[in-house]
Amino acid sequence: MSYFETHIIPLAQENFLQRVFFEALVPELKYLAACPYEEMQTGNGDTIIRTVPGLMNSNPTILAPGKDLQPESTQYEHFVTTINQYGGSLDIPTNQTALTLGGPQVYMAQKMKELATQAGMMTNRMARDAIIKAYLGGNAVVVAANGNTTSLHINSLNGFWEVVKNGKPTTISTTNPRVITVAGVARNAIGYTPDFDDYPDGPGVLTLSAAINAAAGDVVLAADRSRILRPKNATFDKLAANDGATIALFRRAAAELHNDSVAPNADGFYHVHCAPYVISELQSDNEFQRMVQGMGTAAYPKDGSIGTIGNLRFFANNQAPQPGVNNSGTPITVPTRGTQLATGYWGELYNANGVQVQRSVVIGAKAVTTLYSDESKAMLAEAGQPVGGRPTFTMVGNQIQMMASVADLGNIRITIRPPIDRAGQQVAASWTTTRGFPVYCNLLSGQSAGRFKRAMVVETGFEAL
Structure with missing residues (x-):
């Protein structure tokens, strides 16, 4: 029998490889855990338009x-x-397995962990x-003085080049202008x-x-921007390194969500995802220190977070936006301004100072939410088996x-291909997933004017080493 049949297939049949992959995958899914799963039904192509009702006159x-x-009518918006x-x-x-101490089982387990960490x-x-x-x-800033013209060079066009028209996002034009303030x-x-x-x-020029x-x-x-909370209500470029995080900032964010009629999550809390550095600053905050006096080490959970405070549940998340190729990828440079702009979430890593x-x-x-196409159905169809149930192998x-x-913890398919190289030694292991992430809009509900108001970003300064 071949190496593939002798060592790899039995590991899959015993759910060993799936279990190893899953156990390495789960710790990486903190943001993903905030996105409930919705299966995309067949026949919709790869794009779907969703409808959200606004509030009736109260x-x-x-x-x-x-x-x-x-009779009154309800307005609807689409995303x-x-x-x-x-x-x-x-x-x-x-x-190479012959050279490892653990043999094929341990070697394959290590490779599954590497793939799972990447997938997570x-x-x-x-x-x-x-x-x-x-x-x-x-939310943007002017890159360079424009000399009293109709051209405005800004550091990010995110949120500026579309406008909601009749409930649908439409590219801005003379007939579909976007209202801004400078x-x-x-x-x-x-x-x-x-x-x-x-x-x-990314950065670019708005025509006014x-x-x-x-x-x-x-x-x-x-x-219709979403508001951003900063210490002392500062602008982005006015943030200083000592403008650190406080409990009060996050209480204010929760109050803003509550005021916009945004319900807490199923566990009864608004979830706060922040970098370990921010958690460390919160632990030094006077409000936190007074609150936990007498608790000793019980005030500091082992997971590095600060647990729950009021209607907030905090998560120490090292994937919170910050510099680093394994976090924000390779940023682009904003012309003239010279700052670094992350191309995934379109935020500057440092301000102008x-x-x-x-x-x-x-x-x-x-x-x-996570809108996904169930790859287990594709797996069964490709195998010529009836589509139904959810086999792991x-x-x-x-x-x-x-x-x-x-389905609700990843929906990731793993494929292991036997060797096809001339020496018959290279096994290929891969993972795939098919998904998108609908961000629910609510321009027509709540008390603020933002198109998106079911979450709130909190920006704080930080003195890096």
Whole structure:
């Protein structure tokens, strides 16, 4: 028998490889855990338009004698989600197992852990980027003085080049202008030109319907932007390294969500995802220190978080946006301004004064979901088996195909291909998943004007080593 049949197939049949992959995958899914799963039904293509109802008029209406009730209508808004397939792969040289102390089982387990860590980090970052991008949109600064013209160069077009028209996102134009303010002065944006063709949400120029005299660093805001909380209500470029996180900031974020009629999550808490650095700052906050006096080490959970405070549940999440190729990828440089802009969530890593910015997010109920296509059905169809149930293992031709977990904890398919190289030694192991992340809009509900208000980003300064 071949190495593949002798060592790898039995491991799959015993669910050993699936279990190893799953156990390495789960710790990486903190943002993903905030995204309840929804299966995308067949026949919809790869794009789906969802509808969200607004609120009906709630002003008290007096009924005059002899007058009948008048029918009212509900406004609806729409958001679009596109799903794509993602994945990763590595080659496993089977001839190396003879040189390992643990043998084939331990060697394959290690490779499964490496793949699972990649899958967890990638899908977690996809969920994070969807949330953060939506809630940073419509907040920008002027890159360079424009000399009293209709051209406005800003550091990010995210949230500016589309406008909601009749409930649907539409590209801005002279007939579909977007209302913005530049240093508090209102203007209509009627066109845009990105600095980089591949990055329509990156830095670029807005075309205005009327000239304005803008200076570098002026704050540019879209009318339906999501608000961002910062210490002392500072602007982005005014954040200093000592503008650290406090409990009060996150209590305010929860109050804003509550005021916009955003419910807490199923466990009764608003979830706070923040970097370990932010958790450390919160533990030094006077409010936290007074609250935990007398508790001793019980005030510091072993998972590195600070547990629950009021209606907030905190998660120490090292995938919170911050510099690093394994966190924010390779950023692009904003022309003239010279700052580094992350291309996943479209936030600058440092402000114009070189201060590193930490971004936490407070998430309410149904802020974002995972819309997925069930790859176990594709696995069964490719194997020529009836589609039904959810087997963890099947043979598709001469390949092993496995599902890493149940649908609500990853929906990731693993494929192990036997050697096809001339020496017959390179086994290929891969994972794939098909999904998108709808960020639910609620422009027509709540009390603030933001299009997205089921979560809130909190930005704080940080003094990096």
